[in-house]
Amino acid sequence: MDFKKSDTVDGPIRVLQISDFHLFEAPHQTLMGVDTQKSFETVLGWAQEDEWPPDVVLATGDLAQDGGKETYRRLQSNFASLKVPTYWIPGNHDNLTMMQDTLTGGQVSADKRIELGFWQIILLDSTVSDHVHGELGEAELKKLEEWLTEFPDKHALVCLHHHPVTMGSDWMEPIGLNNSDALFAVLDRHPQVKAVVWGHVHQKLAQQRNGVQLLSSPSTCFQFKPLSSDFTVDTAPPGYRRLDLFPDGRIETRVERLDSYDLNLDPESQGY
Numbered sequence: 001m002d003f004k005k006s007d008t009v010d011g012p013i014r015v016l017q018i019s020d021f022h023l024f025e026a027p028h029q030t031l032m033g034v035d036t037q038k039s040f041e042t043v044l045g046w047a048q049e050d051e052w053p054p055d056v057v058l059a060t061g062d063l064a065q066d067g068g069k070e071t072y073r074r075l076q077s078n079f080a081s082l083k084v085p086t087y088w089i090p091g092n093h094d095n096l097t098m099m100q101d102t103l104t105g106g107q108v109s110a111d112k113r114i115e116l117g118f119w120q121i122i123l124l125d126s127t128v129s130d131h132v133h134g135e136l137g138e139a140e141l142k143k144l145e146e147w148l149t150e151f152p153d154k155h156a157l158v159c160l161h162h163h164p165v166t167m168g169s170d171w172m173e174p175i176g177l178n179n180s181d182a183l184f185a186v187l188d189r190h191p192q193v194k195a196v197v198w199g200h201v202h203q204k205l206a207q208q209r210n211g212v213q214l215l216s217s218p219s220t221c222f223q224f225k226p227l228s229s230d231f232t233v234d235t236a237p238p239g240y241r242r243l244d245l246f247p248d249g250r251i252e253t254r255v256e257r258l259d260s261y262d263l264n265l266d267p268e269s270q271g272y
């Protein structure tokens, strides 16, 4: 499926980024005390009260915690219920083969490039088999270079799962993208890239690098405490990011979180 919005449109392309659902095969299994299916569905419901529908939904990895087939089947029906073109990338907890088999059909697509009017969105696979950290392999970097070269006049948004910059938390240093220099070398050759967005870190961050916005987003379940040297869960509520991509290359973005939602979080959790 190649979703193309009319080039004559004046308004922004409206993007909903949702990330790190950590769903289980058993629908109400908990992780650190949190019913991840329930918090995911609550976030989806909340998003549907907010300038709905967006033009596209981007799900940026760790969609499943245990990667079972039934997890992705249930997720496919969650995605289908949105009735919005939906794209995804894997995270370190996901099973790519199962995702490719299951997360497709209807408005849900396994495509990794989206052309939307004055914009193209590129989704990269930064996962490394059996490892938590990320790396962009040669094929991903080549694809990025080719797709950016093909449309020099379209503004670009690049998505991946792992953080390409330091998050200021020691424990997260070894689990980020370990070849960020290679990513930024490509981006530096293509000034039409306006933003890079990722998940994985369960918290929001907004930085700039050479005119490119660097943005991370909350998880739909538990959050990690920003700037903590050791693994620490945060009591911040789950949420999502919205991005409005304007024809002139400008981006307006905001993170929204559930107002009041009891996650039943176990604050003593030592890992996930």
Ligand SMILES: [Fe+2]
Pocket (backbone or CB within 6 Å): 061, 062, 091, 092, 093, 161, 199, 200, 201
């Ligand atoms: Fe992750």
